[in-house]
Amino acid sequence: MAPARPRVVLVGAGHAHLHVLRNAAVLRAAGVEPVLVAPSTFHYSGLATGVLSGALTADRAQIDVAALASHFGVRHIAAEATAIDRAARRLRLSDGQDMIYDALSLNVGSVTPDPYHLTGQADVWSTKPLNSLACLKTRLENSICSSRPDPAIVIAGGGPSGFEIAAALAGLLERNARRPRLHLVWKREAGWGPRRATSRLTTALQRRGVVLVHGEVVERETGACRLSDGRSLACDMLVLAAGLSAAPIVTATGLPVSSEGRLQVGPTLQSVADPTVFAVGDCSVMEGSPRPAAGVFGVRAAPILLHNLAALGGGGMRRYRPQRQWLSIMDLGDGTGLAMRGRFWWMGRSALALKRRLDLDFIAAMRAPSGEVLQD
Ligand SMILES: Cc1cc2nc3c(=O)[nH]c(=O)nc-3n(C[C@H](O)[C@H](O)[C@H](O)COP(=O)(O)OP(=O)(O)OC[C@H]3O[C@@H](n4cnc5c(N)ncnc54)[C@H](O)[C@@H]3O)c2cc1C
Known part of the structure; x- marks a missing residue:
């Protein structure tokens, strides 16, 4: 045998x-x-904020895992x-x-860590798993289409995901000719990139209407969220984006x-x-x-x-x-990006163009080729 x-x-x-x-x-x-x-679908993070900002359709950031496994003859349990x-x-x-x-x-x-157990409460969204961002986008678009006033959105998290999500949401609202009502709540100074890069990013977001608040979101209230120092912020939607x-x-x-x-x-x-x-x-x-x-x-x-x-x-x-050292590029939701590698960085349209090329090439390279199933 x-x-x-x-x-x-x-x-x-x-x-x-x-x-x-x-x-x-x-x-x-x-x-x-x-x-x-x-799960049968892979959501690619490199393009997730591009989808959230409305620059890309959701299908461009997904890989059909079931089709890939089937093509390469691998047993897949969804x-x-x-x-x-x-x-x-x-x-x-x-x-x-x-x-x-x-x-x-x-x-x-x-x-996304959730130390205060906020997930599951009304209009609380977390950045991971990434499909929750697609639900957030739909919710926000429905709200934009209704005659209600623009929702107040709070993003909890001052790391690269928090900044990128704030930029993407600002982008989505700008695309719909709305003025963002966004608060980005951060616990610590942004130490995740070169200091001049994060300070330029902060200024750019503030110009687009994002308000930065020092603190930590600890509780969800009706129409608001509470910070650890007792302050309350108007909040119709809360996005958890503090770390991974x-x-x-x-x-x-x-x-x-x-x-x-x-x-x-x-x-x-x-x-x-x-x-x-x-x-x-x-x-x-x-x-x-x-x-x-x-x-x-x-x-x-x-x-x-x-x-x-x-x-x-x-x-x-x-x-x-x-x-x-590695290259990381943030999509800033307005056609520009912030690229960082070690202490080098640049911000602008060319940074986003490079990111799109790298990310779309990755997706294309990983998808199942059409044609015969390989089973040796
Ligand atoms: C908003 C945002 C933007 C980001 N942008 C970038 C970027 O531009 N570039 C970059 O390099 N990083 C980016 N990141 C970080 C990036 O998401 C992760 O570092 C990266 O996805 C990790 O890759 P991975 O291969 O470890 O896992 P993932 O790509 O997260 O894949 C893990 C897979 O495992 C599946 N899974 C989870 N649990 C189980 C289980 N119990 N059983 C079976 N399957 C399971 C998930 O469904 C998922 O498909 C971003 C993160 C966020 C939140």
């Missing part, structure tokens, strides 16, 4: 797993059976992993099924995680405590090389992950070192 092929369950269709799916033939050639557990029993090497899925694995690879991204922490399934592994719930991995992308569990992208952190949440790290780790998963069928593993 032929020996059983080790089964690797890919959880989440994040940036790295999209690459692994497209190269599933490498795993099969190595004697490894890949199975994907993930569900989320909800629990992990590592002793039994068993995953519990949101559709009630159990799935046995030999190795697990997590690329489940991140969620790893998706909850990561802590459910019971393995060592960082303070943001990211799985601690070594250079081979395996958990420091369990070599059967791999993790990449936002849901992981490499010992000694912490990096912020950004899609580029999953993209760069992808070939190493593919190689190391194939090595489960025999062979040595390769080591991944995240780069020290």
